């Protein structure tokens with residue numbers, strides 16, 4: 673169980689501050705932080721690489737008055753592991769956050785050249801020094817997670833939290849990661865529940881946003897079927913009288929293998945429908961109807977005739 677320093681369980685929904693200091697200025701960032709707190713969110717996610725450090729700096733300022741009530745996560749070494757890189761980046765993160773300790777430190781992604789022993793020895797040192805309370809991994813495949821856990825355990829620490837991508841058009845985690853999490857007791861905090869904005873339905877109407885402004889996101893959500901799924905979700909949302917964003921987030925949150933989704937936005941207005949997902953009740957029939965809007969990924973094994 674992941675808890676704040678004061679002993680309160682971390683909220684299942686967390687808020688990702690990737691837009692703080694970028695598309696969201698100081699005022700908007702503060703307003704979104706307050707909205708999250710009002711909605712019961714005490715879990716905030718940032719990373720060394722977000723907005724050249726401004727995300728960590730702004731988040732550090734916003735949570736300073738209530739540090740013990742907040743579960744604070746950041747990430748490091750997305751550009752390659754190595755003891756020096758991890759320690760240098762984490763040091764900078766702590767300075768920007770103005771914190772001695774973070775509740776959760778993720779490796780931002782797998783490094784195929786990286787040395788697992790050195791990496792987890794370094795993370796174990798940070799845990800030993802009380803600079804990190806929990807260790808997580810992001811964007812790892814299931815086999816990479818299990819391999820890393822073995823090394824982490826050898827170093828005397830656990831991998832507690834996984835941070836993969838998960839939304840209605842990115843469902844790969846249903847095959848291995850989420851069943852593994854249920855079996856092995858990892859908490860999964862998934863990112864991009866709105867598909868970077870695709871599942872708000874706004875791209876049917878020539879809107880601006882990440883999927884037209886950012887080549888990486890444009891490529892990630894380029895396939896025609898993804899846009900048809902977004903349209904299907906928008907049509908269904910109109911029938912029900914709710915925002916498609918609320919349905920998208922509530923759908924992503926409902927998988928039993930998930931601890932909770934990381935929601936995000938660039939403004940309080942954008943954030944509203946994602947916050948509404950927290951209290952939206954999605955019954956089995958609606959969950960199945962939404963699930964049917966996109967192809968379920970094929971199972972992990974090919975011997976299916978007898979299943």
Ligand SMILES: NC(=O)c1ccc[n+]([C@@H]2O[C@H](COP(=O)([O-])OP(=O)(O)OC[C@H]3O[C@@H](n4cnc5c(N)ncnc54)[C@H](OP(=O)(O)O)[C@@H]3O)[C@@H](O)[C@H]2O)c1
Nearest residue numbers: 688689690810863864865866867868869881882936937942
């Ligand atoms: N570990 C990793 O590698 C990784 C990667 C990505 C994210 N994350 C974490 O997960 C968090 C959430 O990810 P995400 O930002 O990709 O989540 P998301 O919920 O899929 O996308 C959020 C984006 O959708 C758009 N949006 C949100 N609400 C909207 C609304 N009501 N109407 C129209 N557009 C709306 C905004 O982008 P525009 O306004 O620009 O269109 C917003 O920034 C991040 O903040 C970060 O903490 C981690």
